[in-house]
Amino acid sequence: MHKIIVVGGVIGAYGAKFLVENNEVTLIEEHKNEEQPVHCAGLISKSGFERLKINPDKFILNKVRGAKFFSQNISFEIRTNETKAYVINRKMFDNELLNSAIDSGVKFINERAIDIQVGENFTVRTKKNEFKAKNLVMATGANYKLHRKLNLMVPKFLNALQYEIFAECESDMVELHLTKDFFAWLIPVRGYTRVGIAGYGNVKEKLDTFIKNLKQHRKVGEILARQAGLIPIYAPKFKTEYKFSDLNLRLAGDAAAQVKATTGGGVVMGCLAARHLADKNYENGWRKEIGNELYLHLMLRKFLNRKSIRYDDMLLLANKHKHIFYSADMDIASKLLKNLTAEFVRHPLMIIDIFKILF
Ligand SMILES: Cc1cc2nc3c(=O)[nH]c(=O)nc-3n(C[C@H](O)[C@H](O)[C@H](O)COP(=O)(O)OP(=O)(O)OC[C@H]3O[C@@H](n4cnc5c(N)ncnc54)[C@H](O)[C@@H]3O)c2cc1C
Structure with a gap:
């Protein structure tokens, strides 16, 4: 049984639930309920909720069954007959995960961590209190003040x-x-x-x-x-686990840039990674599960961001091979690439169209 301090929000709360099974966990988060600022479109895939084993019923605001893509002159849509994603109330979602962590035995401190010192222990200071532990998780979102203070890598x-x-x-x-x-x-x-x-x-x-x-x-x-x-922006070399002699520091969620570079969605990936916070080797654990996927999202983003790319031609091509998108999953880039490879084998002349898009 170790003492672990988790600083952060939704991803921290989700991970804390796994950590508390064998440890004493304190979760420090500055916002709760109404005060919490939302910075999210709240679009989460149905398959993502299934993967996380979270029942979304309480916080669903809307159900979505497809997507329309627009370039300057062309549009392309994938329309299905089933719900593909939910639009959720993020405040309620975050609160639910926090309450679930508290119910599992996590001690919740509703304060801001203003300083972290590294010594014999990590000492996390809030305005009123001081907490000490040899294990620290930072799931502080896309706020890298504490990263800079501790000389950690900061993502782009x-x-x-x-x-x-x-x-x-x-x-x-x-x-x-x-x-x-x-x-x-x-x-x-x-x-x-x-x-x-x-x-x-x-x-x-x-x-x-x-x-x-x-x-x-x-x-x-x-x-x-x-x-x-x-x-x-996800970077494969971004370090998410640090050792300071016998102290261990782990980063999760946006704090670890565990975000899909194609869409910017970070809830499902961050939670999937946070499940590995309880692993002996966190860095290997989460990378084994989602490292390749995050890398493929990054490659797709690099493809989409090429200066010479012609989105009109790309959407025309997508329209021609529309069926490969229907069984795709907005979180799992490898599924789309697998479909694309199979299509490529069937229609090798696609290469000409791909060159047209790029050059
Ligand atoms: C405009 C926008 C739209 C988005 N839309 C989507 C979407 O549709 N779907 C999706 O999956 N993702 C979306 N994302 C990304 C998603 O919001 C993040 O990936 C997700 O919130 C990451 O969760 P997190 O717990 O890592 O960080 P956060 O949700 O930011 O939570 C971090 C928490 O830690 C707290 N905290 C930080 N520092 C301290 C401290 N020192 N002491 C105490 N508490 C602290 C913060 O107050 C915050 O509550 C969007 C992002 C943006 C900006």
């Missing part, structure tokens, strides 16, 4: 901004509008839409321009809420 990241707004769109289809560095999204909720963008530089300007263009052919109403955040 994209800026993201989202408005909750009334904007016309189909109630059970998400939209992805491809941009040069990432994409803009429309996610239908109930009676309103989450419209956001991620990218480099000034995302406010980019989102406002996107919405201005949207207004030319759709009804768009008042902004109800604004949510901003960072999206860390």
